[in-house]
Amino acid sequence: MAKPPVLTPQADDFPRWYQDVVAKAELADNGPVRGTMVIRPYAYAIWERMQADLDRRIKATGTQNAYFPLFIPESFLTKEAEHVEGFSPELAVVTHGGGKELEEPVVVRPTSETVINAYFSKWVQSHRDLPLLINQWANVVRWEMRPRLFLRTTEFLWQEGHTAHATEDEARAFSLRILNDVYERFMVDVLAIPVLLGRKTDRERFAGATNTYTCEAMMGDGKALQMGTSHELGQNFSKAFDTVYLDQSGEQVHVWQTSWGVSTRMVGGLIMCHGDDRGLRVPPELAALQAVVMVVRDEDGAGDQAAAICDRLKAAGVRAELDDRVDTSFGRRSVDWELKGVPIRIEVGPRDLAGGIVTLVRRDSGDKSPVPLGEVVERVQGGLSAIQSTLLAEATRRRDERTVDVTTVEDAVEAARTGFARMPWALLGEDGEGRLAGQGVSVRCLQASDGSVPSPADTDLIAIVARAY
RNA sequence: CGGGAAGUAGCGCAGCUUGGUUAGCGCGCAGCGUUCGGGACGCUGAGGCCGCGGGUUCGAAUCCCGCCUUCCCGACCA
Structure with a gap:
């Protein structure tokens, strides 16, 4: 049966989605004084x-x-x-x-x-x-x-x-x-x-x-x-x-x-x-919790097996945690870990164990794959590094796809509706920058023509133009 | 600080227009039971200075004034 989405979809209302993630992933609350913030443990661990x-x-x-x-x-x-x-x-x-x-x-x-x-x-x-x-x-x-x-x-x-x-x-x-x-x-x-x-x-x-x-x-x-x-x-x-x-x-x-x-x-x-419509996605390098080992149902030794897997992951240097809260439904727990963006989930249930496997779920893609018990540590380690690269690649692709070269202020404003514009600073100038400001768009930075940080002597600068937070 | 919207249980909302006695609903929460491979279900229950302050009135969640807070859009910023 179809449940309503946990979060407002990004495409519907991005700011709303952001607030939903912050609340549902238990990242922060507003403080009692306007503008202040209570950073909750999961987000504070990220900051640490x-x-x-x-x-x-x-x-x-x-x-x-x-x-x-x-x-x-x-x-x-x-x-x-x-x-x-x-x-x-x-x-x-x-x-x-x-x-x-x-x-x-x-x-x-x-x-x-x-x-x-x-x-x-x-x-x-x-x-x-x-x-x-x-x-x-x-x-x-x-x-x-x-x-x-x-x-x-x-x-x-x-x-x-x-x-x-x-x-x-x-x-x-x-x-x-x-x-x-x-x-x-x-x-x-x-x-x-x-x-x-x-x-x-x-x-x-x-x-x-x-x-x-x-x-x-x-x-x-x-x-x-x-x-x-x-x-x-x-x-x-x-x-x-x-x-x-x-x-x-x-x-x-x-x-x-x-x-x-x-x-x-x-x-x-x-x-x-x-982040995506399911919540946060924390890069493994950063994640305080890289893998969660979930006991699906504590039958046929699933609980003991999961605990053993979790220990092996920890011993191998993976920041792992056991989720044996079997009194909470499986779906609920899965959704919670997805909201928090834990990179990898290992599902351990009687059905898996009967086949001598566990199920590895990647948070970046949602892909599930069976993993033989003896290969869990290697597969988790491999998965973590794959997720790290995928997240960077996805973000890089989005940035590149949404960056266009323009030569007029009008085109720059148009491009800033969906991404970045690159415009020669000689064509934009401080006048153009002022006109952009009137449209809620700003020059984020100036780069040398090869995309590097310009030295004071550089001419031929490129302005990166966008709406900004 | 300008323009818009909104504050009612932890969260989301109804009730307000047309004032009336015990303020509702969904989710969540607690207990018990049945469940458990993608937000399970049933029963029982707890939880409210109706944002704050003043006013009108026999009586205010409801009408009036002021303030505060939150969200969206602008000017400012890590």
Whole structure:
């Protein structure tokens, strides 16, 4: 008998589908204060996996973790003109503490460039102190007009890297290294999300940066999501906070800086990039739970056999879990695991065991196949790596199919209804960018003509144009 | 913050137009039994400041005012 679909189909209403997944897969709830979010255990486990992997990659660049305060004196923000202008509309400001009005209001950090520079300026004295490479995992607050779980919440979790270098070239190279070696590799290899790398236009640049680089991904509905950014800050903050070092010739020089971050928004990107009408699809590399071993009915030793299989998978390094809740119907449990996007399900029932097999179900395709008992571990391992590649291939194919070359603003707007447009920046320009904005479309990034991140000297730039989250 | 829609049990909704005594339905939840290979079924039961505050009235889920929240569309953003 046909049941109503568990989720609103993507094709009917994508935003609704997104909310359904977040609710039904038990990922998050709205917090009691507008724009805030309660991250539930299953989604938090995904975030923890993201954190662990990124943290390792960040440390591999020589960056060290530290922690700076949540509260920042309001006066710090105002030291960098563009920065304060960019952030003031979304600041949460604390005016009272200890039952009294504060002499100087304190802002809840929207990002930490300012407070970190206040300390960098103390820590950096000599060229021997450089480069200074610091990262922090923290929450930040930006008062959002239109919040959306994971994608745009008033408080979110992220990592923010902050570095100081002796030269502009070094700083630029480092911000690109983070973009390529940390962010792109993580997103492609772990999240299985293909990303376009490029430079933001002046209009989209981070407030206080001289250059903003970005990783842009295409979601299931063809809209773009900025998955991460890396900024060159030039000497804007070092001049505002007087962060200087003595170079080899004994001269005082302002440091050149970068900052870079990725946030819990990536969880939203993961949902919208890989999710289908049955729910989430978590790439195996990322999945906290890669395989679930389901006891269909505990007869003829199915329960014991399933437990043994689960143990063998764990021993082989597969992140597996046993589902022996046989008092809940089989269909119910299957639907639940599909909603949560667990890559592989192993069904163990009397019927399988009679044939000396179990049934392996792939979440990406839904394919079911019989697997001899002795081959389960190998087949699961093979399946996991196949699913990882399939998810990346599917996302890449969608992105390529939905990206078209255009030469006019009208065509770009039309293309942005379903995907990305590539348009020569020389033809678009800031005027064209303004016209796009009027249509709810933006320039996601600029690329060199070969699709790489442009250097400042590059001309012949291509604008990637899309609607964005 | 502008334009639209909506807040009634955990979730989805009806009731409101035309005020009336005990506020319903589906799903979910608890107990028991029968089931179990794709959201099982039956019986019994628990669960409501009807978003919040004020007003009108003998009486408000229902009418009026204000506020808050959520969703969609715009301006801003990781």
